[in-house]
Amino acid sequence: MNIDIVTIFPEYFAPLDLSLLGKARRGGLLDLAVHDLRSWAHDRHRTVDDTPYGGGPGMVMKPEPWGEALDAVVPSGTTARLIIPTPSGRPFTQTLAAEYAAEPRLVFACGRYEGIDSRVAEEAAARMPVDEVSLGDFVLAGGEVAVLVMVEAVARLLPGVLGNADSVSDDSFAPGAMESLLEGPVYTKPPLWRDRPVPEILLSGNHGAIARWRRDEALRRTARVRPELLARLDPERLDAHDREV
Ligand code: SAM
Numbered sequence: 001m002n003i004d005i006v007t008i009f010p011e012y013f014a015p016l017d018l019s020l021l022g023k024a025r026r027g028g029l030l031d032l033a034v035h036d037l038r039s040w041a042h043d044r045h046r047t048v049d050d051t052p053y054g055g056g057p058g059m060v061m062k063p064e065p066w067g068e069a070l071d072a073v074v075p076s077g078t079t080a081r082l083i084i085p086t087p088s089g090r091p092f093t094q095t096l097a098a099e100y101a102a103e104p105r106l107v108f109a110c111g112r113y114e115g116i117d118s119r120v121a122e123e124a125a126a127r128m129p130v131d132e133v134s135l136g137d138f139v140l141a142g143g144e145v146a147v148l149v150m151v152e153a154v155a156r157l158l159p160g161v162l163g164n165a166d167s168v169s170d171d172s173f174a175p176g177a178m179e180s181l182l183e184g185p186v187y188t189k190p191p192l193w194r195d196r197p198v199p200e201i202l203l204s205g206n207h208g209a210i211a212r213w214r215r216d217e218a219l220r221r222t223a224r225v226r227p228e229l230l231a232r233l234d235p236e237r238l239d240a241h242d243r244e245v
Helices: 010-017 019-026 063-073 094-101 119-124 143-155 166-170 207-225 240-244
Strands: 002-007 031-036 081-091 105-109 130-134
Touching: 002 010, 002 063, 002 143, 010 019, 010 031, 010 143, 019 031, 019 143, 031 063, 063 105, 063 119, 081 094, 081 119, 081 143, 094 143, 105 143, 119 130, 207 240
Parallel strands: 002 031, 002 105, 081 105, 081 130
Antiparallel strands: none
16 A cells, blocks of 8 residues: 655654554555655745634645645546545544555645645545545644554554454454444453452353353443444344343
């Protein structure tokens, strides 16, 4: 997969050299390039923002550098899915991460200040798919952290990036058995720690019973912490035991 990130703070993306993502990049599974938006600002101060039309506080990112940046990163005759993080976008979910992981090329546009002049997304949409995406109902100082989150969520779904592909299917929200569910508690050795034993069932070796226990715990935790997710569960996928839990 190819990922391009356009930002005024390229240094923000140094962590993408670490851990799983760094390994994926070095192994050729992920080709990631970070571009400095100011390379497409031509005045002496390499200005990328200006005052908002209609008045009000703060500054807005100018369309010209963004237009030139997107022309250069996605030249005519090529395409990519453009993702613009913004609190006013559609929610970023595991389903969307999986959709992005199936794309050959993603471009992320990091906003700052009060955001990017709205004509940039409009104009780009004439030549490529554009998604305005929110990480949640809160406001960050800039799009860089949001892009780090999205790139990590997408990249760990790429074939070969995780050592054990099964860990993706057991995760919270994973399509299949975990759809709309939060993962329950997890444990490792020792079996007794500070008078707290690991639940007996996990030491039983009975894989069917363990799978049932894990599903029960996922249902209980989801009901307790995110009851609204349970409402989204497809009733067809619930068995009689699920209903008792
Ligand atoms: N004026 C904007 C509003 O109220 O919707 C907030 C702009 S915010 C200070 C600056 C940038 O941070 C945004 O352009 C976006 O790139 C990023 N950002 C802030 N909160 C975000 C969120 N919840 N999800 C995704 N991106 C966010």
